[in-house]
Amino acid sequence: MSNTKSGGLFSFLLKDRIVAPKNFNRWRIPPASIAIHLCIGSVYAWSIFNPALIKELGVVTSAADDWTLSSVIWIFSVSIVCLGLAAAIAGKWLEDVGPRCVGVTAACLWGGGFVIGSIGIMTHQLWLIYLGYGVFGGCGLGLGYVSPVSTLIRWFPDRRGMATGMAIMGFGGGAMIGAPLKKYLLDMYSKAPEYLGPEGSVSLITEGGRRFAEVAGNKIEVVVASASEAAQAGVYVVGTGNTGAAGAFLTLGIVYFTIMMLAAFQYRVPKEGWKPEGYKPPSAEESAAKMKTLNDVHINQAIKTPQFYQLWIVLCFNVSAGIGVIGVAKTMMSEIFGSAPPTSELASIVTATFAGTYVLMISVFNMCGRIIWASLSDFIGRKNTYHCFFVLGTLLYLSIPFTASAVSVDPKVMYLVMFYAATMIIFTMYGGGFATIPAYLADMFGTMHVGGIHGRLLTAWSTAGVIGPVAIAELRSLSYNSSLKDLVDKINPAAFVDKFGAPMSQLEELVSAKTVTISKLMEIAPAGTVDPTPSLYNTTMYAMAGLLIIAFFSNLFIKPVASKHHVENTHPEMKK
Numbered sequence: 001m002s003n004t005k006s007g008g009l010f011s012f013l014l015k016d017r018i019v020a021p022k023n024f025n026r027w028r029i030p031p032a033s034i035a036i037h038l039c040i041g042s043v044y045a046w047s048i049f050n051p052a053l054i055k056e057l058g059v060v061t062s063a064a065d066d067w068t069l070s071s072v073i074w075i076f077s078v079s080i081v082c083l084g085l086a087a088a089i090a091g092k093w094l095e096d097v098g099p100r101c102v103g104v105t106a107a108c109l110w111g112g113g114f115v116i117g118s119i120g121i122m123t124h125q126l127w128l129i130y131l132g133y134g135v136f137g138g139c140g141l142g143l144g145y146v147s148p149v150s151t152l153i154r155w156f157p158d159r160r161g162m163a164t165g166m167a168i169m170g171f172g173g174g175a176m177i178g179a180p181l182k183k184y185l186l187d188m189y190s191k192a193p194e195y196l197g198p199e200g201s202v203s204l205i206t207e208g209g210r211r212f213a214e215v216a217g218n219k220i221e222v223v224v225a226s227a228s229e230a231a232q233a234g235v236y237v238v239g240t241g242n243t244g245a246a247g248a249f250l251t252l253g254i255v256y257f258t259i260m261m262l263a264a265f266q267y268r269v270p271k272e273g274w275k276p277e278g279y280k281p282p283s284a285e286e287s288a289a290k291m292k293t294l295n296d297v298h299i300n301q302a303i304k305t306p307q308f309y310q311l312w313i314v315l316c317f318n319v320s321a322g323i324g325v326i327g328v329a330k331t332m333m334s335e336i337f338g339s340a341p342p343t344s345e346l347a348s349i350v351t352a353t354f355a356g357t358y359v360l361m362i363s364v365f366n367m368c369g370r371i372i373w374a375s376l377s378d379f380i381g382r383k384n385t386y387h388c389f390f391v392l393g394t395l396l397y398l399s400i401p402f403t404a405s406a407v408s409v410d411p412k413v414m415y416l417v418m419f420y421a422a423t424m425i426i427f428t429m430y431g432g433g434f435a436t437i438p439a440y441l442a443d444m445f446g447t448m449h450v451g452g453i454h455g456r457l458l459t460a461w462s463t464a465g466v467i468g469p470v471a472i473a474e475l476r477s478l479s480y481n482s483s484l485k486d487l488v489d490k491i492n493p494a495a496f497v498d499k500f501g502a503p504m505s506q507l508e509e510l511v512s513a514k515t516v517t518i519s520k521l522m523e524i525a526p527a528g529t530v531d532p533t534p535s536l537y538n539t540t541m542y543a544m545a546g547l548l549i550i551a552f553f554s555n556l557f558i559k560p561v562a563s564k565h566h567v568e569n570t571h572p573e574m575k576k
Contacts, residue, residue, distance in 0.1 A: 015098025020268040026155040026276065030163075032266035033148035034170035036103060039256040040110055040144040041174020043137075044366065045359055046076045047330040048182040052190075052243035053129075056121065058223040059193045059241035060230040064210045064513040067126055070473045073328065075134050080323065080465025082138025084458045087146045091455020092299060099147040103264030106144035111257025113137025118249035133249075142458065144260065145171065147267070149438050150451025154270055157447070158279050161382075164438040165374025172370045172431040175363030178252075183356050185248035193241030195234060199224055202235045206501035209513030213237075226519065228338075295566040296446030298574070302453045305565050307444050310554045314386055315437055316460035316467070317551035321393065321544040322430030323468040325423070326362060328476075332537055333358045336404050336419065339519070339533040340411040349413065358420075365424040366431035373432025374439065382440035383558060389429040390552035396422040397545040401538035408534040444561055448574075467547075475540040480518070483532035484511065487521045495524045 011017060053072045057063040094102050116132025119125075149164060156163030196202050196213055203214045204222070213222045213235055220237055227233040302308050325332065333355045340346035377385040399422050407415040441457065442450045488496070488507060496504050500515055510516040522531055567574055 010101070013097070013101040013104055015096070015101075015269055018098055018100050018268050020270055024268060024270075026270075028266065029148070029152060029155055029268065030166045032263040033152060034166065034173075035263035036106065036144050036147065036260050037168060037170030038174045038177060039260050040106070040141045041171035041363075042178030042182070042252070042256070043076070043079060043141060043174065044172070044326055044363060045175035045178040045182055046079075047326070047328055047359055048179055048186070048356065049245060049248075050328070050331055052186055052245040053121070056124065056243055056245060057239050058236070059190075059243055060225040060236050061223050062514045063221070063223050063238045064515075065124075065238075066514070069328075069331065070477065071126060073469045073473050075129055077465050077469040078130055078134030079138035079141060080469075081462040082135050083141040083145065084460065084462025084465065086139040086142030087455040087458035087461075088142075089455070090143050091146060091452035091458075092449075094146055094150065094451050094455065095299075095449060098269055099151045099267040100264050102143050102147040103267060104261060106140045106142075106147060107257050107260035107264060109136050109140030110144060110260065111140075111253045113140055114249045114253030114256065118246045118253065121246040121249060142455075146451060146455045146458070147264070149454055150447075151267065151269055153438065153442055153447055153450055154274075156276070158276055159375075159378060161374040161376075161378040161436060161439040162371070165371040165435040168374070168431075168435040168438075169367050169370040171434070173363055173367035176360055176367060177363075179356060179360040179363060182248055182252070185251055186244040189242065189244030189247030191242040191244075193239075194237040195232060196222065196237065198234045204235070204501060206510075206515070209502070209506065209509035209511075209515055211501070211515060226523070228519065294446075295563070295568070296448035297444075297453075297561055297565050298567050298571050299449035299452040299456070301565050301567070301570045302445050302449070303456060305561055307558055307561050308453070308457070310558050311437065311440060311444070312457055312460045313554040314551050314558075315433065315457060316464045317547040317554075318386075318389060318393075318430065318433040319461055319464035320467040320471070321397065321547050322426060322433075323464055325426075325468075325472065325544075326430075328469075328472055329362055330355045330359050335536055336534045337407060337411075337416055339522075339531045340407070344411045345413055346407070346411045346416060349416065361420075361424060362427050365427045369428025369431035370435035373428065374435035377436045377439060382436055382443055383555060385432070385436055386440075386555045387552065389433055390548045390555065393426055393429055394545045394548045394552075396426050397541050397548065400541045401535070404534045404538055408530055408532070444558075446567075448567060468544075471543055472537070472540050475543065476536050479532075479536045479539060483536065484516075484518055484521065487518060487525060487529070487532065490526055490529055491521060491524055492526075499524050 050069060050072055054066055054069050055062050057066050090102060113132045113134075113136035116136060117129045118132075120128025120130075120132060149168075152163040152166070196215065202222075204224070205212050205214070205219075211222050211224060212219045221239075222235050222237055224235055225233060230236070297305070333350070334352075337346055337350040338355070340350065373385060373389075400419060403415045403419045403422070406412075437457065438450065438454050441453050445453055488504060493504055499520070500510055502510055507516065518531070518533055522529065563569065
């Protein structure tokens with residue numbers, strides 16, 4: 001299918017069959033691009049699934065055989081890795097076959113990935129979720145992401161930043177629709193597990209770190225949920241409920257496939273040499289002032305330039321700093337502010353609904369940042385735009401540990417407002433970085449192969465998809481284990497045995513089975529003990545700020561591409 005002139009069953013999808021007729025309205029292309037990006041952009045609402053997936057068996061709280069948060073976060077990471085790899089491989093393919101063929105393939109992979117994931121949830125096979133959502137879905141993400149970029153740049157040579165911002169705005173806004181939709185589907189398909197009664201009324205035993213109840217002479221595995229975990233505190237039977245995740249996955253797969261297929265068939269490409277009415281290419285002086293090239297660079301030559309790798313670092317570290325937070329957004333909000341005393345004002349504000357809304361607002365600001373910052377870059381230049389991201393972002397990331405530490409001592413609403421404002425500004429710049437990079441590439445390397453070059457640069461996103469979530473998960477895990485051990489040292493051993501039915505010598509076993517957690521330890525901790533949960537992400541925020549500082553210097557030293565890399569010097573046979 002690499003030959004656009006070939007026939008065959010699917011030839012109607014190829015580039016030479018979708019050339020726009022005379023007087024075609026170019027504004028028909030952005031809605032199709034936005035629709036596809038809205039579908040694949042729901043990946044940013046992945047954290048909505050985290051609480052359900054880590055409680056798939058226990059439902060109200062995690063059971064011993066439930067998946068861990070780290071293993072669930074990795075699904076998101078795999079999808080982002082596959083996104084970048086697929087985009088890198090498919091970038092040149094896109095130039096050959098056109099956006100419609102790539103868009104259709106993306107619809108099959110993204111929708112099909114959800115369906116396979118739903119089977120994995122129903123059978124409790126984590127590897128199937130990795131394969132479906134992570135690998136197949138991730139490849140669909142990459143193809144869907146790059147499909148409109150080069151097309152829009154060619155349709156809008158007069159406003160490159162705005163054009164790419166419009167399309168990629170949809171990706172940032174995907175979670176705005178996806179978050180409430182996912183929550184609605186989870187609620188619709190969910191089923192509460194069998195309730196045995198309050199903790200004190202049920203005969204419980206602890207074996208191998210697990211909790212069991214004796215009912216009618218039979219021993220059945222149970223979980224003990226607190227009032228903060230379930231509407232009715234007490235003992236629940238493992239495996240008798242449903243979080244609704246499987247049904248949500250299946251429904252979303254069907255919906256996304258349908259929408260993306262319809263949108264892909266709206267794609268058209270302009271005729272060779274087409275220019276918008278009244279458009280005058282910028283002069284050499286105007287281009288130089290904003291570091292825009294009037295020359296093209298071949299895709300194979302672009303990766304031989306230092307500018308490609310400088311931009312790779314810029315994108316990778318900017319994304320790493322934001323993507324890890326997005327992957328655990330709902331969990332982080334709940335842990336930093338959800339542990340406030342029940343009598344505090346924060347406790348009445350930071351509910352599960354509030355945390356879900358937080359994910360929704362991330363999408364709103366992510367989306368707005370993409371169109372605002374990308375459009376602004378048309379006036380102040382791409383390089384200056386990224387300078388804003390890194391300087392302001394560093395200061396904001398450093399403010400979060402202060403806020404988290406302060407709220408653990410004095411749970412004031414003011415700290416919630418500070419955290420909310422800081423993270424929302426961060427997410428505008430995170431989205432703006434994605435939306436601005438295609439225009440930055442067009443400025444540096446020209447438009448001839450910008451789609452393919454953009455695809456290869458998105459390997460930075462793949463790398464960031466590992467760096468960000470892994471950093472968050474590992475640093476949080478280290479902080480969690482350290483805080484848990486410090487907390488255990490403050491607790492009376494007799495109170496520990498009474499609460500968990502086992503001595504402190506079995507702590508590792510109890511923690512592994514999820515019987516002992518920080519929240520459950522706080523129930524028996526001495527009065528005045530500070531809950532360490534809000535500070536679990538402090539180290540991570542310092543690490544993210546460090547990444548932005550490195551990215552700042554990479555962007556600072558970017559210069560125009562040397563003339564020896566221009567296509568007329570490297571591939572004279574392609575000179576027009």
